Amino acid sequence: MKADDKTNNRTTIKTVSLAAGVSMKTVSRVLNKERYVSERTRARVERAVADLQFTPSVAARILAGKRSYQIALIYDNHSPHYIHQIQTGVWARCTEEGVRLLAQPSDVSSPNLASEIGGLIDQTQVDGVILSSPVTDAAVVLQELERRNVPYVRISPGTEQARASSVSMDDVKAADDMTSHLIALGHRKIGFIIGHTNHAASDQRLFGYRRALDRAGVSYEPKYVLPGAFDFSSGEAAADILLDLQTPPTAIFASNDDMAAGVLTVAHRRGLALPGQLSVAGFDDTALASQLWPPLTTVRQPTRELAYAAASLLFAMRGEVAHRRLPHELVLRASTAAPAKA
Amino acid sequence: MKADDKTNNRTTIKTVSLAAGVSMKTVSRVLNKERYVSERTRARVERAVADLQFTPSVAARILAGKRSYQIALIYDNHSPHYIHQIQTGVWARCTEEGVRLLAQPSDVSSPNLASEIGGLIDQTQVDGVILSSPVTDAAVVLQELERRNVPYVRISPGTEQARASSVSMDDVKAADDMTSHLIALGHRKIGFIIGHTNHAASDQRLFGYRRALDRAGVSYEPKYVLPGAFDFSSGEAAADILLDLQTPPTAIFASNDDMAAGVLTVAHRRGLALPGQLSVAGFDDTALASQLWPPLTTVRQPTRELAYAAASLLFAMRGEVAHRRLPHELVLRASTAAPAKA
DNA sequence: TATCAATATGACAGCGCTATCATATATCCT
DNA sequence: AGGATATATGATAGCGCTGTCATATTGATA
Numbered sequence: 001m002k003a004d005d006k007t008n009n010r011t012t013i014k015t016v017s018l019a020a021g022v023s024m025k026t027v028s029r030v031l032n033k034e035r036y037v038s039e040r041t042r043a044r045v046e047r048a049v050a051d052l053q054f055t056p057s058v059a060a061r062i063l064a065g066k067r068s069y070q071i072a073l074i075y076d077n078h079s080p081h082y083i084h085q086i087q088t089g090v091w092a093r094c095t096e097e098g099v100r101l102l103a104q105p106s107d108v109s110s111p112n113l114a115s116e117i118g119g120l121i122d123q124t125q126v127d128g129v130i131l132s133s134p135v136t137d138a139a140v141v142l143q144e145l146e147r148r149n150v151p152y153v154r155i156s157p158g159t160e161q162a163r164a165s166s167v168s169m170d171d172v173k174a175a176d177d178m179t180s181h182l183i184a185l186g187h188r189k190i191g192f193i194i195g196h197t198n199h200a201a202s203d204q205r206l207f208g209y210r211r212a213l214d215r216a217g218v219s220y221e222p223k224y225v226l227p228g229a230f231d232f233s234s235g236e237a238a239a240d241i242l243l244d245l246q247t248p249p250t251a252i253f254a255s256n257d258d259m260a261a262g263v264l265t266v267a268h269r270r271g272l273a274l275p276g277q278l279s280v281a282g283f284d285d286t287a288l289a290s291q292l293w294p295p296l297t298t299v300r301q302p303t304r305e306l307a308y309a310a311a312s313l314l315f316a317m318r319g320e321v322a323h324r325r326l327p328h329e330l331v332l333r334a335s336t337a338a339p340a341k342a
Numbered sequence: 343m344k345a346d347d348k349t350n351n352r353t354t355i356k357t358v359s360l361a362a363g364v365s366m367k368t369v370s371r372v373l374n375k376e377r378y379v380s381e382r383t384r385a386r387v388e389r390a391v392a393d394l395q396f397t398p399s400v401a402a403r404i405l406a407g408k409r410s411y412q413i414a415l416i417y418d419n420h421s422p423h424y425i426h427q428i429q430t431g432v433w434a435r436c437t438e439e440g441v442r443l444l445a446q447p448s449d450v451s452s453p454n455l456a457s458e459i460g461g462l463i464d465q466t467q468v469d470g471v472i473l474s475s476p477v478t479d480a481a482v483v484l485q486e487l488e489r490r491n492v493p494y495v496r497i498s499p500g501t502e503q504a505r506a507s508s509v510s511m512d513d514v515k516a517a518d519d520m521t522s523h524l525i526a527l528g529h530r531k532i533g534f535i536i537g538h539t540n541h542a543a544s545d546q547r548l549f550g551y552r553r554a555l556d557r558a559g560v561s562y563e564p565k566y567v568l569p570g571a572f573d574f575s576s577g578e579a580a581a582d583i584l585l586d587l588q589t590p591p592t593a594i595f596a597s598n599d600d601m602a603a604g605v606l607t608v609a610h611r612r613g614l615a616l617p618g619q620l621s622v623a624g625f626d627d628t629a630l631a632s633q634l635w636p637p638l639t640t641v642r643q644p645t646r647e648l649a650y651a652a653a654s655l656l657f658a659m660r661g662e663v664a665h666r667r668l669p670h671e672l673v674l675r676a677s678t679a680a681p682a683k684a
Numbered sequence: 685t686a687t688c689a690a691t692a693t694g695a696c697a698g699c700g701c702t703a704t705c706a707t708a709t710a711t712c713c714t
Numbered sequence: 715a716g717g718a719t720a721t722a723t724g725a726t727a728g729c730g731c732t733g734t735c736a737t738a739t740t741g742a743t744a
Contacts, residue, residue, distance in 0.1 A: 010464075010729095010730085011464075012729095012730055012731080013730065013731060013732095014730080014731095022693075022694085023693065023694045023695075024694085024695095024730090024731080024732095025693075025694060025695080025696095025732080025733095026692085026693060026694075028731070028732060028733095029692095029693085031731095032732085035691085035692095036690090036691055036692050036693080037691095037692070037693085038691085038692065038693090041692080041693080053457075053460075055461045055464035055465050056465070056730080056731070057404075057405070057464070057465065057467065057729085057730055057731070058401075058465045058466055058467075059400075059401045059402075059404035059405045059410070059466075059467060059729085059730080059731085060401075060405050060699090060729070060730035060731035060732085061730080061731060061732075062399075062401035062699090062731090063399070063401045063402050063405050063698090063699045063700065063701085063729090063730080063731070063732090064698080064699055064730075064731040064732040064733075065699085065731075065732045065733075066732085066733090067732095068401070080422050080423045080425075080426030080427075080629070081422045081423070083422075083426060084422030084425060084426060085422075087445070088447070091445075091447060100444065100465070100466065101444075101445070102442065102443075102444065103429070103443070103445050105430070105433060115395075118395075119397045122352075122353075122397035122399070123397050123398070123399065123400045123442070124400055124401075124442065125399065125400075125401060232629075232632070232633050258633070261633040262633070264635060265633065265635055265637075268635040268636075287422070287574075288630060288633065290574070291574050291600070291603040291604070291607065291630065291634070292633070292634065292635075293606060293607055293610040293634075293635060294610075295607075352699095352700085354699095354700055354701080355700065355701060355702095356700080356701095364723075364724085365723065365724045365725075366700090366701080366702095366724085366725095367702080367703090367723075367724060367725080367726095368722085368723060368724075370701070370702060370703095371722095371723090373701095374702085377721085377722095378720090378721055378722050378723080379721095379722070379723085380721085380722065380723090383722080383723085398700080398701070399699085399700055399701070401699085401700080401701085402699070402700035402701035402702085402729090403700080403701055403702075404701090404729090405699090405700080405701070405702090405728095405729045405730065405731085406700075406701040406702040406703080406728080406729055407701075407702045407703080407729085408702085408703090409702095
């Protein structure tokens, strides 16, 4: 990349101060909405800023001040749709606040995760971090952030920790709701595909499934519960096993939509009538859910809203720990129905 | 967000220079891989850097130097999957280069698009920009970047411009290939759903479709060609119209996978046997394509690779304009087959 | 009117780097 | 050997802001 010849005619705070007839410091005060600036002066400065189309240099602000006007979003998630929602939500809130967002993909299984994140902080001096699952549960990361005294918020499906702020939804309740829906339709043999083990939500959803069965007096059958990894192919694999059972389930509840899509594919491949011979439910309400056939019954996870709320929490942070819980919603589509008579 | 008490014990280039027994400037030279540093000195400095876990402050570098070690990726695309691929590709190359990536969602239809981007550049002093479709074709943006002398690369499906570097795939050829595939299967009545009009690729794909028909001596029927907007519901709408025709097409080629998913849904809803009664083809090979039923025949667009190549081009830029074209690939799955006998 | 706090503004240092220029040493040629 | 280069290193001045401290200016209070 060619060295860009910035022939020093940048508009700086000095240019503005000259134009407005005040000191640099006063311009700085206006820019930062500090107290003790008279209305007249403020107006004059704002005028000059607008006329000159002045935009302060983030670099200089970071170097001189304590704030960097940047926060980082750290994620390691293989669902593009989920990440996109998270990014969009956080970004929206950042824009309102005039703060820049650095998106930082990472790898929770990397041995030097903590030092990578430490490096990021040193380099960019971000003044806050938002963590999305499963990085929310990487102890080394939390430690690193605490050691460096960097405020952070966890977007954490289902889990709250006393030490750090978080936003979450009630995964247990959501899975319970979905399972109860299937039971209400008349299903008694309900398969369940667990999510990836490094996501805290996976346990929560499993627990919700069991709780609903329990309450309804439906016996829990370990053979109906299989591990998955939140991806399409693990959904296919689990579905094949479930449908090969002597008494296969009449409904399968997958811990996310991708795995549910895998179940649908297997069902189609086997020529099953859907939803008559097999009901399928997912979790997340990704774009995928409504584009499948039959359209997928699922749980709408308020991802974008969670992300937005997380950023709000970060900006409002004053040292204390806070938690926000956002409501989920059962989205009933055509992939679930009463089981066919035996 | 609480003001982070940076109790000034930051490791700086000065700390390192003291430890290594050289001047600050020499440390800087090593950091920037400049010439004229002896092997012995370089080793000593690198040692000190490692020992102290030193990471230079991006802010100070930007302020002092000409480079900012940051580039921006500007996009406005409603396909999370596409954006994710682009981000991942660019990010990978940036990481190799030690450059930070700012992701900048934008809105091509916004009247102050140019000034937003101007502001971004002023604020962050990015030393290069990567544009993804459809921002690639927003004239105001290109002008703004040129005016400010910021190097940029366009990730531009199908279009090359003499004035700016770009990476692209051959959309015309790809659409031609797919259409030819359908013709080879025996289809003569082939529906086509055009992409969103603000994407340059849309025209290209349409042209490829026509060219293939032409070459094969299949007559072009305007009634088989409908507008779309690259989203699921426009695919559904177009499919409904096409399948309501007196002599409906035996195959439908949609300009992207989302619209193809819409076509599949309509076909299922109408109880058509797939692919016997209707072949469906998409474009992009998003994750969706293989998760639908039947799995979708589509064109694999090398999105990630395009993004990676775009970043490479940007870093290698020395003022001259360059173009790279990457190969696409026909992905044949179960959604296309010979038409059923009439 | 004198005294104090609250309000309003500015001068100036310095954040952590890189650019520029000066200087010192090694290597080459005729 | 004696200059002319190429190589290697350092001293110093900013980059564009914000923090700190000093200095008005006002209004409120006794």
